[in-house]
Amino acid sequence: MSENFGSPGQIQPLSIGNVVSAAVQLYRSHLKTYFNLAALAHLWVLVPIYGWAKYAAISGLISRLAFGELIYQPEGVQTARNHINPRLWSFLRVGFQVGISLLLIYFGLAIVGGMLAGLIGVALRGILGASGVIVATTLAIIVTVVIVLLGLTWFYSRWIVAEIPLAVEENINGGESVARSWELTKASVFRIQGIVLVSFIVTLPLVFVLNYIPSLFLLRLEQGSAIYSIVYFISLIGSLIGGILVMPFWQALKAVLYLDLRSRREGLGLQLREPPSPDFR
Amino acid sequence: MRFFNRITFQTPESVDLEFTLAGIGNRALALLIDYTVLTVTLLVFFLTWTVFSTQLFNFFEDLITNAQNLGLWLIAIFFLIAFAIYISYFVFFETLWFGQTPGKRFAKIRVVRDDGRLIGLQQATLRALLRPFDETLFIGAFLIMLGRNEKRLGDLAAGTIVIQAQTPTASAILTISEQAKVLHEQLIQIADLSQLLLDDFAVIREYLQRRGAMSPKARALLALKLAQQVQTIISLEKLPEAVTSDVFLEAIYLGYQQPEF
Numbered sequence: 001m002s003e004n005f006g007s008p009g010q011i012q013p014l015s016i017g018n019v020v021s022a023a024v025q026l027y028r029s030h031l032k033t034y035f036n037l038a039a040l041a042h043l044w045v046l047v048p049i050y051g052w053a054k055y056a057a058i059s060g061l062i063s064r065l066a067f068g069e070l071i072y073q074p075e076g077v078q079t080a081r082n083h084i085n086p087r088l089w090s091f092l093r094v095g096f097q098v099g100i101s102l103l104l105i106y107f108g109l110a111i112v113g114g115m116l117a118g119l120i121g122v123a124l125r126g127i128l129g130a131s132g133v134i135v136a137t138t139l140a141i142i143v144t145v146v147i148v149l150l151g152l153t154w155f156y157s158r159w160i161v162a163e164i165p166l167a168v169e170e171n172i173n174g175g176e177s178v179a180r181s182w183e184l185t186k187a188s189v190f191r192i193q194g195i196v197l198v199s200f201i202v203t204l205p206l207v208f209v210l211n212y213i214p215s216l217f218l219l220r221l222e223q224g225s226a227i228y229s230i231v232y233f234i235s236l237i238g239s240l241i242g243g244i245l246v247m248p249f250w251q252a253l254k255a256v257l258y259l260d261l262r263s264r265r266e267g268l269g270l271q272l273r274e275p276p277s278p279d280f281r
Numbered sequence: 282m283r284f285f286n287r288i289t290f291q292t293p294e295s296v297d298l299e300f301t302l303a304g305i306g307n308r309a310l311a312l313l314i315d316y317t318v319l320t321v322t323l324l325v326f327f328l329t330w331t332v333f334s335t336q337l338f339n340f341f342e343d344l345i346t347n348a349q350n351l352g353l354w355l356i357a358i359f360f361l362i363a364f365a366i367y368i369s370y371f372v373f374f375e376t377l378w379f380g381q382t383p384g385k386r387f388a389k390i391r392v393v394r395d396d397g398r399l400i401g402l403q404q405a406t407l408r409a410l411l412r413p414f415d416e417t418l419f420i421g422a423f424l425i426m427l428g429r430n431e432k433r434l435g436d437l438a439a440g441t442i443v444i445q446a447q448t449p450t451a452s453a454i455l456t457i458s459e460q461a462k463v464l465h466e467q468l469i470q471i472a473d474l475s476q477l478l479l480d481d482f483a484v485i486r487e488y489l490q491r492r493g494a495m496s497p498k499a500r501a502l503l504a505l506k507l508a509q510q511v512q513t514i515i516s517l518e519k520l521p522e523a524v525t526s527d528v529f530l531e532a533i534y535l536g537y538q539q540p541e542f
Contacts, residue, residue: 018285018306020305020306023306024305025285025286198309201309205419205422266499267487267495270507272481272484272510
């Protein structure tokens with residue numbers, strides 16, 4: 001296809017890596033705006049209920065801004081707010097619906113995984129005898145972790161863009177928004193799991209520098225001492241900044257993913273040019 | 282705004298070639314795969330080495346006086362070989378596959394020199410040797426994310442750049458129904474297909490290739506929309522009633538394969 005030589009064309013679906021790269025690029029070029037919004041959102045978390053709704057809505061706002069850039073119809077923060085604010089409680093509802101569902105699924109998976117692991121343990125003890133305890137335990141733990149991890153990411157992938165339709169489309173409520181995410185991600189779960197994994201790796205440097213390094217210092221210090229408190233405070237600030245820095249990246253990623261899913265599932269962007277207007281009129 | 286960094290190479294014949302840079306996502310994906318392969322390889326090597334050294338140790342224990350030293354030597358040699366495997370994995374593949382490793386192949390990216398030429402043994406070696414430094418505190422990752430040319434230390438030293446490999450798109454098989462072929466013959470008689478441009482055919486082909494992955498409802502709507510747009514362009518009075526929009530678009534696409542003009 002010579003016309004697409006060396007460039008991911010506008011109308012073509014994106015690869016796993018390109019979804020992540022586009023999100024990084026998008027975030028980088030609007031760093032200040034998105035960072036300020038994310039900082040605001042994190043402050044709101046301290047206020048129960050209303051603050052959480054604000055947090056969810058501001059997350060949606062960042063995604064809406066990112067989506068606007070992607071479809072070449074950029075919006076100002078204020079214009080985007082006018083769309084987001086009336087839907088404040090719907091955002092909270094979406095957040096709760098997805099969060100609680102995932103929590104229930106997590107418990108369910110843990111129980112299933114635990115039972116399966118128990119069965120493996122019993123079976124292996126029968127085969128290997130008492131000496132197989134270590135092997136059996138290791139295997140059981142691995143089985144549980146794999147089941148929980150795969151299952152949870154499977155469901156998370158289905159709801160990954162749950163709040164994006166609410167943020168960018170007109171005439172849609174919270175429930176419909178979640179249902180839409182479920183429908184759009186139908187044939188893409190494996191790809192989305194890959195995207196989530198790669199995104200996690202890409203955010204690792206930031207998380208590592210801001211969250212893990214300060215915590216490492218904590219390990220060597222004596223608990224209760226003055227230095228410990230200072231370093232503890234620093235590490236807390238570090239984690240907060242880390243959280244604020246990473247959040248817009250995920251929201252931008254969801255916007256890119258939503259566009260890509262719609263392009264795959266609904267052929268968004270596929271259209272012919274305007275027909276030449278007859279000039280004899 | 283642009284979502285992917287691009288770079289232009291000028292060939293000695295003064296021809297500009299534009300490439301898209303690999304991007305942090307593709308590079309992370311490639312690294313993930315390469316490190317998985319490497320981990321498995323090193324694990325196999327570790328197990329073999331353990332078995333081998335235990336045997337050797339048992340054999341020599343009674344023969345020499347300070348067997349402890351032998352153990353240390355075996356561990357030292359293990360680390361040397363493990364390091365060699367780590368480095369040579371990248372050198373071997375990037376040299377043999379012209380700038381690609383299994384991970385890079387999967388992520389469809391390639392290492393080339395700054396001027397667009399293929400890399401050789403020197404570049405691959407320099408990149409591989411500087412890899413441990415890039416990994417320290419994720420220096421490489423930060424450099425790729427923040428730099429305009431997405432170069433990590435190894436790329437800076439070796440004068441290389443990582444780009445998206447162009448994949449020769451195997452022209453995916455389009456299933457054109459018999460009905461469409463018949464319709465095509467009729468359409469040539471009653472409509473002016475020459476009004477359609479290459480870009481239009483590209484969009485129709487895109488639709489025909491990707492329709493299988495679309496949801497039935499969205500697909501029906503899109504097919505109808507495209508069919509109506511085609512109808513306007515070729516000044517067809519009304520869409521054929523007996524066939525679906527899909528068949529109509531297939532029939533139109535046949536006009537691209539057998540140009541009438």
